[in-house]
Amino acid sequence: MSLYKHILVAVDLTDEADVVLDKAREIAEANSAKLTLVHVVEPLSVAYGSDIPLDLTTLQDEITQQARDRIHRLAEKIHVDNGEQHVVYGRPEREVHRIVEESDVDLVIVGSHGRHGLALILGSTSTSILHGATCDVLAVRVGKHS
Template sequence: MPVYQHILLAVDFSPQDSQVVQKARILARQTGAKLSLIHVLDNIPMPDTPYGTVIPLDTQISYAMLETEKQKLNEVGDGLEIDPDRRWLVWGEPRQEIIRIAEQEKIDLIMVGSRGRHGLALLLGSTANSVLHHAKCDVLAVRLQDD
């Protein structure tokens, strides 16, 4: 029985993503695990107004942004030869969505990139730290270095 059977790779499309992608490829190959991919869309522009929060719904811009994110996900997925039915592009809070998909798909290892945090960012935490503390499976946080 392999150490890991199903790895979920979480990407944010930062320039350093290639580091965690390469390590996920190697680990999946070494363990014989199947590999899945997730990207969580969490940056919805929501300006405050005196009457509450308004979500600007410019259909053309939203559609173009979504298509760009889909294209990036498919490029990574194609490069890793991940079956399209094991690729997720979801809206929401990254920690919650990564953990939700991991539980739904019976993932036994989540791989995420982790940047060194300092000051206020260290106190507030990160997606990697939050996933580490809430996931029911193993989590591998890959330290990302600036290119």
């Protein structure tokens, strides 16, 4: 019996994403589970404040297109169909939780840098995804400790 049927992999599109994808592919194969990839693009107005008197639309569009290109290349490595590759706008934890609910996901896999001290207290994307998730969450260690 398979423990998981649908796995959502939240990736940040850095080189470290390969470590997370390898683990996701391994778990998906062991469970005959469907894989879905997501990358969340935070609106530039959130990242840099809404006080910037510039139209960031062109830059935001370019960032989104680069994210789509990168997620497509990552998905090809692990044979994930185009329909299961998502680049969405918003806050990562909110968007991941939304996709979990809408797509009947039973495991989220995300990379974690294993922060300590003040960085841990301030939170991280993986910690934010864990809190409030309605399914299992696997944080794969990435970075210099992986």
